[in-house]
Amino acid sequence: MSINVSGVTKKFGDFVALDDVTVDLPTGQLTALLGPSGGGKSTLLRIIAGLESADSGTVTIEGNEATHLPPQKRNVGFVFQHYAAFKHMSVAKNVAFGLEIRKRPKDETTRRVAELLELVHLAQFAHRLPAQLSGGQRQRMALARALAVEPTVLLLDEPFGALDAKVRKELREWLRRLHDEVAVTTVFVTHDQEEALEVADEIVVINDGRIEQVGTPDQLYDEPANDFVMSFLGPVTRLGGTLVRPHDIDVSTTQEPGSVRGTVERMLRVGFEVRLTVALEPDHADAAESLSAPTERETVEVTVTRATQRHLHLEEGQQVWVAHTEGARAVPEQAALHTPLASGA
Numbered sequence: 001m002s003i004n005v006s007g008v009t010k011k012f013g014d015f016v017a018l019d020d021v022t023v024d025l026p027t028g029q030l031t032a033l034l035g036p037s038g039g040g041k042s043t044l045l046r047i048i049a050g051l052e053s054a055d056s057g058t059v060t061i062e063g064n065e066a067t068h069l070p071p072q073k074r075n076v077g078f079v080f081q082h083y084a085a086f087k088h089m090s091v092a093k094n095v096a097f098g099l100e101i102r103k104r105p106k107d108e109t110t111r112r113v114a115e116l117l118e119l120v121h122l123a124q125f126a127h128r129l130p131a132q133l134s135g136g137q138r139q140r141m142a143l144a145r146a147l148a149v150e151p152t153v154l155l156l157d158e159p160f161g162a163l164d165a166k167v168r169k170e171l172r173e174w175l176r177r178l179h180d181e182v183a184v185t186t187v188f189v190t191h192d193q194e195e196a197l198e199v200a201d202e203i204v205v206i207n208d209g210r211i212e213q214v215g216t217p218d219q220l221y222d223e224p225a226n227d228f229v230m231s232f233l234g235p236v237t238r239l240g241g242t243l244v245r246p247h248d249i250d251v252s253t254t255q256e257p258g259s260v261r262g263t264v265e266r267m268l269r270v271g272f273e274v275r276l277t278v279a280l281e282p283d284h285a286d287a288a289e290s291l292s293a294p295t296e297r298e299t300v301e302v303t304v305t306r307a308t309q310r311h312l313h314l315e316e317g318q319q320v321w322v323a324h325t326e327g328a329r330a331v332p333e334q335a336a337l338h339t340p341l342a343s344g345a
């Protein structure tokens, strides 16, 4: 195990930012720390980097006890959301900086910088100033600079967070390819579930200073440990006291065993899929209650393909029956959900 965090607690005054966190981050992999804002992701990353110290617990990097080592002795590379480049130095000089202060031979530095600029596809911009680069190019320069000193571990704190959606998407595909080429153990912070699912080998879900689940993207998506992880990783809806993904619900125009009757209230076509909002028939108990206090009908979100919609001739106002698909992942609904349901996210 490359990075081992054991029993780490961090408080800011009375506020517990990390609560007895233990996790192993595997060597050579790309791991995402994923969770909502304020959950403690950056604090954990900064403790691994040595930029913040834990109140208790230990950090080991490649078998070396690092808990009390200063950042420069941990051999980690770090990239922040807003990268502070040396404004008056060329891109090549910025990348060379770490090698020069380590007094590496000049020809070695020149060769290494050329290699790195090639790797991050900035070779043609070597002599530009950072201000003459786009935001995405600047972040690639930041990565080259962090990689220059051959860190054991690369730590990225929302590296693409300040960029627009299109560039962000390009850069995360690029990061995945870069990691496949360089294979340095990389940990990156993100609050974007799509980014984590698309890029990471392993995801650590952090919420309220605690780890909710650790697993591969498939494990987290298919076998969420609890309602929080399930809601955070993709759209969910409620049916029969459980949380279920909208595409894990079958729609039928005839009654099937165990199905619930409802009416298609809204139908929205989004690309290749069709999203239905089905208002469920209240059961007898609810119906009796609603006589005294009329309440809104319970609705369930269902996603079907265009082919299914056409085949069943589904339209608004139509009566349908809904049921969990066989083998659907359904997590019992808890009294209080940690986050609002993210339907259609």
Ligand SMILES: Nc1ncnc2c1ncn2[C@@H]1O[C@H](COP(=O)(O)OP(=O)(O)OP(=O)(O)O)[C@@H](O)[C@H]1O
Binding pocket: 012, 015, 017, 035, 036, 037, 038, 039, 040, 041, 042, 043, 044, 189, 191
């Ligand atoms: N230096 C500090 N002093 C006081 N509170 C802090 C400090 N740093 C972080 N916190 C608090 O600790 C909690 C966790 O912060 P952290 O930055 O680790 O969260 P995060 O999951 O990275 O969130 P975000 O995605 O918004 O960056 C937050 O509530 C934050 O306000």
